[in-house]
Amino acid sequence: xxRLRYVTAGESHGPAIFAWISGLPAGVRxxxxxxxxxxxxxxxGYGRGGRQKIEKDMADVLSGLRHxxxxxxxxxxxxxxxxxxxxxxxxxxxxxxxxxxxxxALTAPRPGxxxxxxxxxxxxxxxxxxxxxxxxxxxxxxxxxGAFAKVFLAEFGVEILxxxxxxxxxxxxxxxxxxxxxxxxxxxxxxxxxxxxxxEERMKKEVDDALRAGDSVGxxxxxxxxxxxxxLGSHAQWDEKLDGRLAxxxxxxxxxxxxxxxxxxxxxxxxxxxxxxxxxxxAERRRFTRSSNHAGGLxxxxxxxxxxxxxxxxxxxxxxxxxLGTADLKTKEPVEAAYERSDICVVPAAGVVGEAMVxxxxxxxxxxxxxxxxxxxxxxxxxxxxxxxxxx
Ligand code: EPS
Numbered sequence: 001x002x003r004l005r006y007v008t009a010g011e012s013h014g015p016a017i018f019a020w021i022s023g024l025p026a027g028v029r030x031x032x033x034x035x036x037x038x039x040x041x042x043x044x045g046y047g048r049g050g051r052q053k054i055e056k057d058m059a060d061v062l063s064g065l066r067h068x069x070x071x072x073x074x075x076x077x078x079x080x081x082x083x084x085x086x087x088x089x090x091x092x093x094x095x096x097x098x099x100x101x102x103x104x105a106l107t108a109p110r111p112g113x114x115x116x117x118x119x120x121x122x123x124x125x126x127x128x129x130x131x132x133x134x135x136x137x138x139x140x141x142x143x144x145x146g147a148f149a150k151v152f153l154a155e156f157g158v159e160i161l162x163x164x165x166x167x168x169x170x171x172x173x174x175x176x177x178x179x180x181x182x183x184x185x186x187x188x189x190x191x192x193x194x195x196x197x198x199x200e201e202r203m204k205k206e207v208d209d210a211l212r213a214g215d216s217v218g219x220x221x222x223x224x225x226x227x228x229x230x231x232l233g234s235h236a237q238w239d240e241k242l243d244g245r246l247a248x249x250x251x252x253x254x255x256x257x258x259x260x261x262x263x264x265x266x267x268x269x270x271x272x273x274x275x276x277x278x279x280x281x282x283a284e285r286r287r288f289t290r291s292s293n294h295a296g297g298l299x300x301x302x303x304x305x306x307x308x309x310x311x312x313x314x315x316x317x318x319x320x321x322x323x324l325g326t327a328d329l330k331t332k333e334p335v336e337a338a339y340e341r342s343d344i345c346v347v348p349a350a351g352v353v354g355e356a357m358v359x360x361x362x363x364x365x366x367x368x369x370x371x372x373x374x375x376x377x378x379x380x381x382x383x384x385x386x387x388x389x390x391x392x
Pocket of ligand 1: 049055083131137138140254343
């Protein structure tokens, strides 16, 4: 069983979205400003739809936190959906089931969305509930839970950032320095969270072109975690491997269809002599180091002390103004897929969600290794391991 567990609840246009997180030790100081800042970051980005002007996500913590500190009990976070007032009539909560009559029925499933597979799965002839739960609105809850994991990891010097590497066909063609990634994460005005201004301008054009064409664009975000100690995860059993756990965490983000660790994709078409990261020893720091990081900080599913680097590849989102053809759930006749207010590009926001998911997966592996019911106990265990590395 995972040491750090979390689930979410809530529908996109229901009264609220919830996150529940369990397993953090007692005594972690959590500044809610920090959590709300993460929520704000997720709402930004060039190419978002109208909904973000309506929602002002703020964490309402209902349990597990007293006087700004965790108490070792499950934490429940509530995020209000301001849209609820408007949707109350369209989404009656009573009369659930196939007989439910929604004022806003959705019977023209969008290819690529949950609409059809979820309707088949639950035997619905209206995809409204499918849309409501599958919506990326849910990622607000993940971001809130991830913010708690980030705050916990920061106690041990772990910092998790992200930036946008590609939007549509436009790609950042150089490596990003850590300080540059820090700067885009700190800058809430950054339109697409790309470290290179010229590339970002071209990315914006990709979004503009898609908007004009009634289309959507995907892209790639990269999450980098610095300060991660070696030894998290394990090679001993398939489901203990941290690369696999991180991949699942990132793959589960709405619209992500591929995940890469380090330079994994390029490695497949390169040579062993090029791809492996040479090992040396830094006597001053008393740590092993690498001159490159193609492995993305993970070897055999164990962290090696280098930056953990993971990329999420997003398909263009499936709600299109220039609708695709589909088949009606009731009549089975060819119709145009449903269109409702939508985003054009969500890559910068997905990067923020990626940070949250990486924080939760790393937080779990961190607590698995170091344990602790109080933050002091976790710290003693962590420091004990650092001494072991010093004396190695
Ligand atoms: C989404 C559709 C849009 C997005 C939503 C994800 O919702 P709406 O139809 O209400 O405009 O805005 O994302 C969010 C609400 C959010 O907070 O990220 C979808 O279908 O996935």
